[in-house]
Amino acid sequence: MGSKVIEIYKKLLSSLGSQGWWPADLEYHRRNNSDYRFEIIVGAILTQNTAWNNVIPAIENLKRENLLTVQGIRDVNLEYLEELIRSTGYYHQKALRLKTFVSYLLDKYNGSLDELFSRDLYELREELLEVKGVGPETADSVLLYAGDKPVFVVDTYTKRLCQRFPLPVEKLVYDEIQCFFQNNLECFFRGEELIEVYKEYHALIVYLGKTWCKRKPLCSSCPIREDCSYSKPVS
DNA sequence: ACCCAGGCGCATG
């Protein structure tokens, strides 16, 4: 019996196509000899509870000012950084969070992402969660998309998916949902392929969420609307 | 004029 998790994945992938996340400007980093993984980390912090459209101009500003590097964020004046990322909202907090993260990276790993990601996965995840401003979704986005680690990312859309379709998760909390998806996917995929599935699945869920599964659902033409139990009352 | 977005930290009961 193929799990519902796999079925939904296959339907989403075949109807929506590969999303190719994380959206980072690889060409920019090739030209500047900088590290695209750092752009992913910055994006993960800036997009916290914020539409990606608001993040795009902020990333563009940082690129234009040549500040999309560990040293760049370390050295930039805080008030100026706030100004550059203003469009993402919560810009006081987020500017501090960027500063805090690079301080952590510099203090503990000499600013090297290679050193950071060479750590044991579960120790590293716990350590990232200690950094102020990095919660479970941000930590897992960094691990999966910047570090190529086998970690499933959960967000509000993923929770909504579990509620509406519905999926038999224990409780509707982060770790339970993550565990549920990982357990159901590890049986079918291994190694690099599993990592690619984690990357693609999360991106597909976000697309699904943005397009159909909003607070006010728009079920027409949703590729998995037949599985949706939205109209049924959820206990 | 609302509502919402790819969360998180901290304060309460």
Added chain:
DNA sequence: CATGCGCATGGG
């Protein structure tokens, strides 16, 4: 341990 609240801009 579970909720509630503040943080803030930009698009629908």
